[in-house]
Amino acid sequence: MLYSNLTVNEQGHLAFAGYDTVELAKKYGTALYVIDEDKLRENCRMYIDAMEKHFGGGAMPLYASKALCFTEIYRIIAKCGMGTDIVSSGELYTAVKAGFPLEKAFFHGNNKTDADIEYAIKNGLGYFVVDNEEELDAISEIAGAYGVMQKILLRITPGIDPHTHKAIMTGSVDSKFGSAIETGRAYEMVEMALSGSNIVLKGFHCHIGSQIFECDPFCDAADIMLGFVAEVKKRYSFKTELLNLGGGFGVRYTEEDPYIDIDANIAQVASHVKKRCEEFGVDMPKILMEPGRSIVANTGITLYTVGSVKEIGELKNYVSIDGGMPDNPRYALYGSAYTVMLANRAEEKADFKCSIAGRCCESGDLIQEGVMLPRPKRGDTLAVLVTGAYNYSMASNYNKIPRPAVLLVGKSGERIAVRRETFEDLCLLDN
Numbered sequence: 001m002l003y004s005n006l007t008v009n010e011q012g013h014l015a016f017a018g019y020d021t022v023e024l025a026k027k028y029g030t031a032l033y034v035i036d037e038d039k040l041r042e043n044c045r046m047y048i049d050a051m052e053k054h055f056g057g058g059a060m061p062l063y064a065s066k067a068l069c070f071t072e073i074y075r076i077i078a079k080c081g082m083g084t085d086i087v088s089s090g091e092l093y094t095a096v097k098a099g100f101p102l103e104k105a106f107f108h109g110n111n112k113t114d115a116d117i118e119y120a121i122k123n124g125l126g127y128f129v130v131d132n133e134e135e136l137d138a139i140s141e142i143a144g145a146y147g148v149m150q151k152i153l154l155r156i157t158p159g160i161d162p163h164t165h166k167a168i169m170t171g172s173v174d175s176k177f178g179s180a181i182e183t184g185r186a187y188e189m190v191e192m193a194l195s196g197s198n199i200v201l202k203g204f205h206c207h208i209g210s211q212i213f214e215c216d217p218f219c220d221a222a223d224i225m226l227g228f229v230a231e232v233k234k235r236y237s238f239k240t241e242l243l244n245l246g247g248g249f250g251v252r253y254t255e256e257d258p259y260i261d262i263d264a265n266i267a268q269v270a271s272h273v274k275k276r277c278e279e280f281g282v283d284m285p286k287i288l289m290e291p292g293r294s295i296v297a298n299t300g301i302t303l304y305t306v307g308s309v310k311e312i313g314e315l316k317n318y319v320s321i322d323g324g325m326p327d328n329p330r331y332a333l334y335g336s337a338y339t340v341m342l343a344n345r346a347e348e349k350a351d352f353k354c355s356i357a358g359r360c361c362e363s364g365d366l367i368q369e370g371v372m373l374p375r376p377k378r379g380d381t382l383a384v385l386v387t388g389a390y391n392y393s394m395a396s397n398y399n400k401i402p403r404p405a406v407l408l409v410g411k412s413g414e415r416i417a418v419r420r421e422t423f424e425d426l427c428l429l430d431n
């Protein structure tokens, strides 16, 4: 199957991290997110080792929390020695609750409010990744009020089109994020940062997009960023200490997707970076990366129970499940591909073509179309694979559907990381 944590056991059931998924569905109910804790640690280790090995001392992966965010995940990544990228005070609050060392946290986003900035500074945030001029001024002012010298990176737009879905592409000149080199705005931001009070410019950041399978766009981005680093050294005698190359490595969701060797990709980017630093005559900055999806996607699956099976003549077959776009909006939003299977009949012939429909009151509530399954029946357990990234973190209560629980499983046992929402939870904030 797609990953080593997915197997079929003697009962013909899908096993995940060695756990019988049909048993998990019975024990904890569905819909249910299941996360393989050991795989998560393995992925973190792989990034830490690869970055240390190829970029050398001081290089560090920052886990992009937006991919999957709850208290326990910050504890796990902190223990692994990773930093984190956060994009809101809510993520920061979660990290604080987890006791995450905030000196290793980088606060992103194109519109941090004064309240965000104040909250982060009060809690000893390591770095802001500054997006724009207004934000730079606000950080300077608020840091001044707290008597803090605040470390920052500047978000730079390298002008790269990595051929991914346009909703998750971020590095082109017309992006809402950062300041473009091409227009000269990036240099103006450097000048402002260098003359700003209570601000310490440490380096630069770029992120070109998500779900990128080729290595070339990352090398191109590194090229452009190092050219910028060299120009900034020439113009302002500024030494770049940190260069953050963002996230974006693609993930295999289906058999059709290519497999990415992260270690090999990092090796390629690193040799590129080293070569360019020599050519440009700049010291190699400490390199940071921000993997989100490629750390957590293959650590997760979602389990559902089949309800109705509707055969509309020759036209279409719908298999409805007890979840849908509120727990996984990615097909509705981006047409994202997923691998779907019947967990309790994992070895049966899949000869029934169908669309997997959620239970929301709208036609676009689909998890996937054109799926081949053994003809499902009410009560079957349906598994959607590789849902660790951007599923729980993008979940909503649309149609007042409570969010599923997040269950961690691994060699050390099983435990609930986030409990299932109740109906009371749904009205907790209502007056």
Ligand code: LLP
Binding pocket: 064, 066, 067, 085, 108, 168, 170, 207, 209, 210, 211, 246, 247, 248, 249, 290, 291, 292, 293, 294, 330, 334, 389, 390
């Ligand atoms: N760093 C920055 C500044 C980012 O904006 C992102 C993702 C990442 C790192 C992590 O990228 P990753 O390694 O996960 O590709 N909701 C969309 C994905 C949006 C990604 C936004 N930024 C989806 O479900 O595909």
